[in-house]
Amino acid sequence: MITYxxxxxxxxxxxxxxxxxSLEHHGRVDYVTLAADDIKRHRLRARTQRGDECGIALDRDMHLFDGAVLRLDRDAALVVRTEDTRWLRLAPRDAAAALELGYFAGNMHWKVRFGRGALEIAVKGALDDYLQRLAPMLADQRIRLANEVSDGREHHHV
Structure with missing residues (x-):
């Protein structure tokens, strides 16, 4: 295993x-795709797109980013990619439901953003895990799915 x-x-x-x-034309560029939480880390292990295990051990003053090049020589290159964040959009029935949803999301330490009369929750992991936790509020219609999970570029129906 190589450590960068x-x-x-x-x-x-x-x-x-x-x-x-130029390297891409010869099939010599590999990628390591990291989740949003992992991109913030300085030390981690990952698997490249080709299946090679690698380590990343950066000084505290260095920060990974989408497009960071970890290796570049005449033989090969390794480039960091980030996963797109998916957002679950929920619309509250009224102000009371909005407060309850906001309180609940805060207690869960979910990353949220606000937009178009809805609360959007960053989905990290399985969507069903979020839906199960929200099930009581969905069941009695205090909140409703705004029918989409967004990655910032496109929308997927749930």
């Missing part, structure tokens, strides 16, 4: 992008 201890640069930098493009 530094970030070479960004895949968006013109010089690096040109090198990656």
């Amino acid at each position: 201890t530094s970030i070479i640069g960004s895949a968006a930098e013109p010089r690096i992008a040109d090198l990656l493009h």
Whole structure:
């Protein structure tokens, strides 16, 4: 297992992008896709798209990001990708239900955002886990699913 201890640069930098493009034509670029929580970590183990296990051990002043290049030489490259956050949109029936939902989401330590008269919850893991916890409020219609899970670019019906 190779452990990467530094970030070479960004895949968006013109010089690096040109090198990656060339390596990609020869099938020599691999990717490691990290969840939103993992991208914040400085030390972790991960599996690349090709199935290779790798370690990441960065100094505290270095931060992973989408497009971070961990390896770049004439033989191969390794680039970090981030998973898109999926958002569960819930619409409360009234102000009381909105307060209850907000209180509940806070107690669950769920990451939320507000928009279009709804509370959106960042889905980390299985959607069914969230729906089970929300089942009592959904069952008596204090809240309703706004019928979509969004990743910021597209919407998926649930």
